[in-house]
Amino acid sequence: MPPGGGQADPYRVWLSEVMLQQTTVAAVRAYFERFTALWPTVQDLAAADDAQVMAEWAGLGYYARARNLLACARAAAAMGGFPTTRDGLRALPGIGSYTSAAIAAIAHDAPETVVDGNVERVVARLFAVETPLPAAKPDLVALAETLTPATRPGDYAQAMMDLGATICTPRNPACGICPLIHDCDARAAGIAASLPRKVPKTPKPDRTGIAWVARHGGGVVFEERPAKGLLGGTLAFPSARWDGRDLPPPGNAEWRGIGQVRHVFSHFNLSxxxxxxxxxxxxxxxxxxxxxxxxxxxxxxxxRKVWDMARAEIVA
DNA sequence: TTCCGGTATC
DNA sequence: GATACCGGAA
Known part of the structure; x- marks a missing residue:
């Protein structure tokens, strides 16, 4: 990618940016070379066979990107080439906030502010933003916009992302060799490595329980759940443990387990x-x-899942 | 094993 | 606003 002046081919910028979504440079390089060799222009890619594109993408992950890649290539080819503005690019499949800004800045040297995960991290540290992500995102974008230069914004955007990828890294930032060490509020406060903060992704706990499908006299036992709390007031098989109650079965029987159903609640996974x-x-x-x-x-x-599993046994 | 990360979708 | 989508790296 030639630096400065917007000489980069929008097609190649777009292709590389889409491949780099969620994916490292090292993993992308060989794919990029292969794609550009097979399909040197967006018109070539637009005319490509779907199955071949998917096959060439295999191993890169996030295969929705490959489907969007073709849809986007065909849309761009149909309009005679890629739009040049951020908003125009943003309207194409697979091109979101980040990619639209990146293409506009890198291919056209437009003064767009490119904010990816690297830039979020660099800006959070430069300004010592302690608000956790994702809530801090709008603040980080606004702060990043104050930094975007009028000259060579494309090179600047790439430099910021490079800085985040190689020096201002998530775990052990190499502050000692950072060109912005004297501008960094987080470094001054000694909290660089702890930023950006993130809302703790509390993993949903796993819970287990038991449900009794009790037959008697041609019927099955149901009960109403307590009015308040989980499944409050609903019709249910007698059950226990998963909701914190440790109840006995609704009577005496020779119980036999027939399997388990899984269910996801807002705050836990149930088996x-x-x-x-x-x-x-x-x-x-x-x-x-x-x-x-x-x-x-x-x-x-x-x-419903419990009944679907039990019905075959019950009705037999 | 956990963390990381754009977009689409709901 | 949360979740699904994947593979690589720490």
Missing amino acids: MQVVVGDLDTAPDRGHLVPVDRIDRDALPGLM
Whole structure:
């Protein structure tokens, strides 16, 4: 990519930027060479066979990029070439906020502010922004815009991303060799390595539980969930543990496990053991619903899954 | 094993 | 605003 003056081929800039989304330079290089050899222009790529493009992309990951790549190439070819403005580029498939700014700045030397993950990190450190991501993103973009120069914005954008990729790295920033060491608020405060902060991605805990599908007299035991809390007020199979309650089964039976259903709640993942059995006596809680009157669609998703699994056994 | 990262989608 | 999509690196 020739530096300065917007001499770069928009097609090659676009192709490399799309490949570099979520992907390292080292991984991209061979793919870029291969693609540009096979399809030297956007018209060539637009005319390419879908299956061949997908095959050539194989191994790069995020295959939606490859599908969008073709859609974008065809759209650009149909309009006689790539748009030159950020907004025009932004409207094409697979080109978002970052890529549109990058192409405008690098291929056309437009004074757009290019903010990728590297730039977010560099700016958060330069200005010691302690607000966690992603909430800090608008602030970081606004701060980055104050830095974009009128001259050679494309080279500047690439330099900022290079700085983030090679010196201002996530874990151990090489502040000792950073050209901006005297401009960096975070370095001055001794907190560079801890920025940018991020909202702790609390992984959803895994919970387990048990649901009893209890038959008696041609019916199955249901009960209403407590009005408040998880699945509050809904119709449910008697169950325990997953919701913090440690209840016994709704009666005596020879229980046999038939499998587990998985369900994702907003704040945890559930693996529910499904057991079925024939009660010796009337259930000691809940009420019996005749099998042919069970309305699958009236059950919450979790219990629907339980019933779908149990029905084959029950109705047999 | 965890972290990292643009876009689309809902 | 959260999640899915993937592979590479720490």
